[in-house]
Amino acid sequence: MRYFFNRLGFLLISLWAAVTLNFVLPRLMPGNPAEIMFAKFQGRMLPQELHALELQFGFSNQPWPIQYFQYLGNMITGHFGLSFTYYPVPVATVIATSLPWTIGAVGFATLLSVIVGSFGGILIAWRRGGMLDRTLPIATMFFQAIPYNWSAFMLLFVFGFTLNWFPMYHSYGTNQTPGFNWPFLSSVLRHGVLPVATIFISGVSGWIIGMRNNMINTLGEDYVVFAEAKGVSARRLMFSYAARNALLPQVTGLAIALSSIVGGSILMEQVFSYPGIGFQLNTAVSNEDYPLIQGMFLIIALCVLIANFIVDMVYARLDPRVRTGGASS
Amino acid sequence: MTERKPVLEIEHLSVAYDSPRGPVQAVNDVSLAIYEEEIVGLVGESGSGKSTMAYAIMRLLKGVAYVTGGSIKINGKDVYGLSKQELRAFRWAEMAMVFQSAMSALNPVMTVEQQIADTIRSHQKNASSAEIRKRAEELLDLVRIDRKHLKSYPHQLSGGMKQRVVIAIAICLKPSLVIMDEPTTALDVVVQRSILDQIQEIQREVKFAILFISHDFSLVSELASRVAIMYAGRVVELAGSRRLRVAGEHHPYTEGLLRAIPRLTADDVVIEGIPGNPPNLVELPSGCAFHPRCAHATERCAVEEPRLQKTGQAEIACHLFQGREVPQHV
Numbered sequence: 049m050r051y052f053f054n055r056l057g058f059l060l061i062s063l064w065a066a067v068t069l070n071f072v073l074p075r076l077m078p079g080n081p082a083e084i085m086f087a088k089f090q091g092r093m094l095p096q097e098l099h100a101l102e103l104q105f106g107f108s109n110q111p112w113p114i115q116y117f118q119y120l121g122n123m124i125t126g127h128f129g130l131s132f133t134y135y136p137v138p139v140a141t142v143i144a145t146s147l148p149w150t151i152g153a154v155g156f157a158t159l160l161s162v163i164v165g166s167f168g169g170i171l172i173a174w175r176r177g178g179m180l181d182r183t184l185p186i187a188t189m190f191f192q193a194i195p196y197n198w199s200a201f202m203l204l205f206v207f208g209f210t211l212n213w214f215p216m217y218h219s220y221g222t223n224q225t226p227g228f229n230w231p232f233l234s235s236v237l238r239h240g241v242l243p244v245a246t247i248f249i250s251g252v253s254g255w256i257i258g259m260r261n262n263m264i265n266t267l268g269e270d271y272v273v274f275a276e277a278k279g280v281s282a283r284r285l286m287f288s289y290a291a292r293n294a295l296l297p298q299v300t301g302l303a304i305a306l307s308s309i310v311g312g313s314i315l316m317e318q319v320f321s322y323p324g325i326g327f328q329l330n331t332a333v334s335n336e337d338y339p340l341i342q343g344m345f346l347i348i349a350l351c352v353l354i355a356n357f358i359v360d361m362v363y364a365r366l367d368p369r370v371r372t373g374g375a376s377s
Numbered sequence: 378m379t380e381r382k383p384v385l386e387i388e389h390l391s392v393a394y395d396s397p398r399g400p401v402q403a404v405n406d407v408s409l410a411i412y413e414e415e416i417v418g419l420v421g422e423s424g425s426g427k428s429t430m431a432y433a434i435m436r437l438l439k440g441v442a443y444v445t446g447g448s449i450k451i452n453g454k455d456v457y458g459l460s461k462q463e464l465r466a467f468r469w470a471e472m473a474m475v476f477q478s479a480m481s482a483l484n485p486v487m488t489v490e491q492q493i494a495d496t497i498r499s500h501q502k503n504a505s506s507a508e509i510r511k512r513a514e515e516l517l518d519l520v521r522i523d524r525k526h527l528k529s530y531p532h533q534l535s536g537g538m539k540q541r542v543v544i545a546i547a548i549c550l551k552p553s554l555v556i557m558d559e560p561t562t563a564l565d566v567v568v569q570r571s572i573l574d575q576i577q578e579i580q581r582e583v584k585f586a587i588l589f590i591s592h593d594f595s596l597v598s599e600l601a602s603r604v605a606i607m608y609a610g611r612v613v614e615l616a617g618s619r620r621l622r623v624a625g626e627h628h629p630y631t632e633g634l635l636r637a638i639p640r641l642t643a644d645d646v647v648i649e650g651i652p653g654n655p656p657n658l659v660e661l662p663s664g665c666a667f668h669p670r671c672a673h674a675t676e677r678c679a680v681e682e683p684r685l686q687k688t689g690q691a692e693i694a695c696h697l698f699q700g701r702e703v704p705q706h707v
Contacts, residue, residue, distance in 0.1 A: 279499040
């Protein structure tokens with residue numbers, strides 16, 4: 049329990065730090081979004097209109113501390129300002145419509161690679177030197193070595209364009225009404241196959257090889273030999289003694305991988321025109337959409353911190369040494 | 378002593394390791410028997426094949442190590458004649474082992490109770506949770522650990538406690554033989570002493586035979602009734618531990634070991650080592666493996682390998698003693 053509050057405290061402090069940085073950085077830059085918009089209109093905008101825009105974007109000439117507390121209030125209530133690109137749609141709405149796609153597709157693909165990769169690693173380490181052990185790491189390594197935007201193009205070209213098995217763009221068919229109905233859901237699944245496959249084949253190798261090596265190390269540990277000697281069944285030996293301990297470094301790896309789920313999918317989403325957060329971030333950057341960029345960064349930071357908090361909790365479930373804070377010998 | 382039933386019978390056991398420079402003979406034609414409720418010590422320097430022998434008895438040799446000859450019987454059953462399934466049931470029920478590195482012999486992510494329960498459940502499929510609980514509590518009482526530690530994880534225990542838990546797991550199924558491979562090496566002297574006392578106490582109470590492996594000569598001769606001394610994969614002397622407390626009429630290597638023990642009561646403490654280095658196991662010296670370091674070596678020693686022979690009350694493998702009767706008054 050103490051551990052839980054410890055981690056929770058850490059989460060809140062890092063969140064606060066991220067939010068504050070997000071407040072300070074834009075204010076250190078010259079100009080403000082309203083001035084950029086003013087410049088865009090090349091003098092066809094009256095100063096009163098500029099002032100109106102500034103008010104709308106939430107800029108004021110009040111002292112920084114007051115601005116800061118207003119800003120904090122806005123953040124807590126989810127007011128991130130208005131997007132330029134989709135003016136006057138609020139940034140929060142843009143994020144709310146794109147975030148689920150990214151978390152769904154990239155998150156699912158990452159979890160799938162972790163689970164499949166770890167199981168594969170356990171299995172090939174258990175049958176070390178076997179057929180699968182000699183082929184699987186090399187085969188998956190081959191795909192990992194390909195830049196993943198390129199494998200995305202290839203998948204799109206072969207399975208989307210040539211064979212026409214899967215749709216080429218977007219996350220669901222344009223003729224579908226989003227909602228909880230089967231045609232829409234099946235369309236989402238079909239659109240998701242190629243993006244998920246891209247991330248899966250470019251990532252699974254690392255998990256397989258990592259798990260295999262961890263497994264081989266733990267299989268040599270005394271407690272595994274001791275358990276074998278005391279008669280524990282092969283299945284239990286493989287999972288409860290060897291894999292259970294070999295999994296711990298994988299969980300740490302997962303924490304790092306999760307941090308790239310939200311931000312690291314820009315290329316994939318670009319290739320598949322997948323309307324996720326990476327796609328929107330790219331749009332925002334090319335349109336100099338400051339409020340949107342700022343909002344995105346905040347959400348990315350938030351997701352990473354929450355994901356790490358969850359992984360910390362999972363790790364504590366798996367490793368009693370973390371939970372009670374004791375040293376291991 | 379001879380009418381007692383042998384628990385462990387090793388006959389002409391040889392074990393080799395594959396190495397890039399050729400096979401390494403770690404255990405070479407060793408024969409040894411241990412009788413019911415007897416403690417036998419096995420002493421030798423690092424690399425003399427003690428642990429390899431322990432692993433061979435448990436049929437736990439892996440990878441490049443393999444038995445090249447001989448047989449091992451526990452309670453009359455050939456360990457190497459069992460099928461995989463039979464072996465799993467046989468091991469631990471009849472013979473158990475306390476590992477050299479008992480500190481890391483416990484799974485860090487399972488509680489003490491789970492690890493004891495796993496042992497019982499692996500052998501008695503339909504043991505009830507209550508039975509297992511009761512048995513685990515009894516075991517902890519036996520090794521004098523507070524019952525509350527059933528719920529503890531290994532990292533919450535001290536080194537000595539971990540070692541006791543490992544011993545508890547070893548005797549959990551009441552085996553007739555427990556091999557203890559340097560069970561106290563990683564512990565400090567005080568804890569070492571208390572664990573040894575406990576081993577003796579539990580052994581008297583639960584009644585099982587022990588093969589106690591150590592490089593600590595004085596410790597073994599105190600604990601065991603008979604001691605086998607290994608050199609370069611061979612047993613060079615097998616004698617009652619009482620005899621081993623005094624010098625004279627021993628294998629030259631044993632004499633060397635005895636001279637190396639400091640006597641706290643002596644005024645002039647002169648510790649003599651054995652000159653030379655442990656032998657290279659890939660290219661063993663011809664004849665007696667000890668002859669290059671032996672002060673009494675003759676030409677015969679370099680050519681002919683001495684066999685273990687009854688010499689007085691002991692068995693010694695040395696040409697010095699062969700063909701003559703040893704005076705027994707020593």
